Amino acid sequence: MKGTFIKIRGKSLYVEIHGNEEAPPLLYLHGGPGESCYEFMIHQADRLSEKLRLISMDQRGVWRSEAIEEDEPLTIYDLVEDCEQLRRQLGIQKWAVLGHSFGGLLGVLYAIHYPNSVSSLILEGPSFDLIKSIRNWLRKAASLYESIGDAEKMAACIDIANGAQTPPEILDAFIELGQGLGDLRMKVYTPNGGSNYTKMIYSEREREEFGRRTNIHVSKIFAEGRIFDSLLPKLKELTLPVLLIKGRHDPIICEEQTDSFVNDVRNGHLKVYEESGHLLHFEEPERFAMDVIQFILESNHN
Known part of the structure; x- marks a missing residue:
C-alpha cells in the first residue's frame, strides 16, 4: 500500500504505508508546521520499509490532505489526536514514532498524552522550544549575512537573537530574514545547502493549491499560540525509550535543548552526526535508516 486517503475526524488525510504488515510499525511526523511527508519518503521510504512498516x-x-477552511478551528492537539485516531483505524496496538523538527515537538506531545500507544520515540533535529530554536537559527543566519557583506541584516539577526521581542515579533523577523537569504537559506540548515533534497513530481498548479492549504494550516497553528510553549519542562515526563539524532551543524536543536534532553529524559539516547545539519534523513540516509531501525528493533526486544 502506498498513498491513500483515510478519513480522520471529519477530514481526509493523505497517508502512505510502506513495508510488510507484520513488521514493527513506525509513524513518521513531518516538520514545519506546514511541510509534508513528501521529501522524507523520497529519501527514506525504501530504506526504512526493509525492516519496518513505515506510515x-x-x-x-497540509499539502495533499483535505484543506481546512478559513472558518474551521485547528490546534496542535488536533494534530496529536489525528495520530491516535489513525493508529486506531489501522488496528495498530502500539507503534514507534519518528518526528522531524516540528514533528519532534508533536511526537513528544503524543507520547506524553498517549503513553500506551507509543513504544519508542525517535527525534530528528527536534525543537523542544521554538523561540530558542529561532534565536539559534538567527545567530547562524547572521554569519551567512556577514559572508555576503550584508552588515545591516547581520545586525538585525543578532539583535533579534539577543533581544526581548515577543514570540510573534521573533517569528516575523525569522520569516523576513529567512526570505532575505534567498538561495543561501538552506545553508542555515545543512552545510551542503540541501541540493537535490526535493525531486518534485507535482505540477505548478498542484503546488499552488498545496501552498494555499498549507498557509491556512500554518496561520492557525501560530495564531493558537501553543507552538510557542516550551516543552523543556515536559521532557521529564517521557518514560519510554527515546533516541535524539542531532546534526552537529543543526541550528534548530541548540545546545541548551540538547543538554535538557540528556539531563531530563531518563531513558534517552543521543547520537550526533558530526558532518551534518538539520536534514539527517537526506544528508546521511543510510546511517540514519540503520540507526532508526536498530533503535526500534532493540527497544521492541527489550
Whole structure:
C-alpha cells in the first residue's frame, strides 16, 4: 500500500504505508508546521520499509490532505489526536514514532498524552522550544549575512537573537530574514545547502493549491499560540525509550535543548552526526535508516 486517503475526524488525510504488515510499525511526523511527508519518503521510504512498516501522513490541512477552511478551528492537539485516531483505524496496538523538527515537538506531545500507544520515540533535529530554536537559527543566519557583506541584516539577526521581542515579533523577523537569504537559506540548515533534497513530481498548479492549504494550516497553528510553549519542562515526563539524532551543524536543536534532553529524559539516547545539519534523513540516509531501525528493533526486544 502506498498513498491513500483515510478519513480522520471529519477530514481526509493523505497517508502512505510502506513495508510488510507484520513488521514493527513506525509513524513518521513531518516538520514545519506546514511541510509534508513528501521529501522524507523520497529519501527514506525504501530504506526504512526493509525492516519496518513505515506510515506517514500529510498533517491535517497540509499539502495533499483535505484543506481546512478559513472558518474551521485547528490546534496542535488536533494534530496529536489525528495520530491516535489513525493508529486506531489501522488496528495498530502500539507503534514507534519518528518526528522531524516540528514533528519532534508533536511526537513528544503524543507520547506524553498517549503513553500506551507509543513504544519508542525517535527525534530528528527536534525543537523542544521554538523561540530558542529561532534565536539559534538567527545567530547562524547572521554569519551567512556577514559572508555576503550584508552588515545591516547581520545586525538585525543578532539583535533579534539577543533581544526581548515577543514570540510573534521573533517569528516575523525569522520569516523576513529567512526570505532575505534567498538561495543561501538552506545553508542555515545543512552545510551542503540541501541540493537535490526535493525531486518534485507535482505540477505548478498542484503546488499552488498545496501552498494555499498549507498557509491556512500554518496561520492557525501560530495564531493558537501553543507552538510557542516550551516543552523543556515536559521532557521529564517521557518514560519510554527515546533516541535524539542531532546534526552537529543543526541550528534548530541548540545546545541548551540538547543538554535538557540528556539531563531530563531518563531513558534517552543521543547520537550526533558530526558532518551534518538539520536534514539527517537526506544528508546521511543510510546511517540514519540503520540507526532508526536498530533503535526500534532493540527497544521492541527489550
